[in-house]
Amino acid sequence: MNASLHEAATAWRRHLHANPGLTLDEGEAAAFVVEQLRAIGVTEIETGVGGHGVVATLRRAGGNRSVGLRADMDALPIQELDETLPWRSRKPGVMHACGHDGHTASLLATAALLHQDTGWSGTIRLVFQPAEEGGGGARSMIQDGLFQRFPMERIFGWHNWPGLEAGTVAIHPGPVMAAGARFELVFDGHAGHAALPHMTRDPVLGMGHAIVALQSIVSRAVDPVKSGVVSITVAEGGTATNQVPARALIRGTARWLDEAVGDLIEARMREIGQGIAATYGLSCEVMFRRGVPVTINHPAEAETAAAAAASVTAIRRDMAPAMTGEDFAWFLKEVPGAFVWIGNGPADNGRELHHPAYDFNDAIIPTVANYLATVAKRALTEG
C-alpha cells in the first residue's frame, strides 16, 4: 500500500472514530462507506441490507468464482476516556471501543487496493455489517438474503487483537471464539414478615443456594479438558430489611467452545434451579437465551487464510481461542470461511477491547488491507 492510501485510510478511520454510531444506529457510517466506495470508483453498491448493512461488489471478467470479505461498523455505549485525542468521539457516551472503525476503514482500503489491482478475476463482495455488538446484524443480513442476493462461495473476516504484536495474524484451525447465552433464574416463594420466617417461603435462600450450586457446573459437570464459563453478574431480592420478599432472581452469562458443553450447561442449570426450588418450597423459572454460536473456522479456509497471511506478514498458530463471542459465527454456518485476529500492538494504557481508553492502531491498516486483498485473491483461485 502506498503512503497516500495509508494516509487516506487513517483519515477515514479517524472520521469514523469521531462520529460513532451505536448498534442499530450505523446510518452515518453506512453513508460514509458508500461515499468513500464511490470515490474509490466502486459502482455496484447495495445499501439497507439487514438494517444499515452495505454490500459492494467488485468484478473482473475471466473468472466465475466468488468470495466475501466482512467488516463491522457499530460502536459501543461507552464514554471515551481520552479527552485530548484529536479524533475523540463527538458523541457523549458513544465510542468505537472495539475497533470497528478500524475494521471499516481497512475494508475500504482493501476496496481501493483491489480496484487498482488487475491481477485477479471473479467476484469479490465487501460486506459492511451493522449491529455486531449484540444486535444480531449478521443474522439480519442473512435473513435479508445476503448469500442469495450476493452469492459468495467463501467469506473471510478479522478482528483487531490488543496484546498481539501489531500486524501479526493469528489463525485457529477450528474454534476461534465462544458461544454465549444470557441466563436468568427467577425464584418465587411467599412473602411475609422477616421475624416470622416460618410463615414465608423464602426465595432469597433459594437464590443464595443457586449462586453457589451453579458454580458446580463448570467445576464438576464439564469435562475439565473442555472450556466453559458460568458467571453470575446480577442478584436481586427484596426491598425492605424486615420483609421476606416474594421473588428473588439471578442473571448472568455462560460461554462455551463446544455446543455439547452449552447443552450440558443449560441442562444442569435447569436441574439445579428445579432441585433448589423443590428443596425450599419455591418455584423456579429458568431462562437460557442463546446468543452467537461458536465461531468455528473451516479447516481448508483456515489454511487459505494462513497462506495468505504468511505471504504478507508474521503469523501465529499457537493462540488459544477466546471466550468472547463474535457474530461472524453466523456467516460461517452458511458458507465456508475463516476469522483471524490481527495484532493491534500492546494492550497497555487501557488499549484493550471495550476499554474507555482503547484506540485502534492505524499503523496496521496496510498489513490488514494487504492480508484481506491477498486472501480474497487466493480464495478465487484455490480449491
Ligand SMILES: [Zn+2]
Ligand atoms: Zn466488541
Ligand SMILES: [Zn+2]
Ligand atoms: Zn468487535
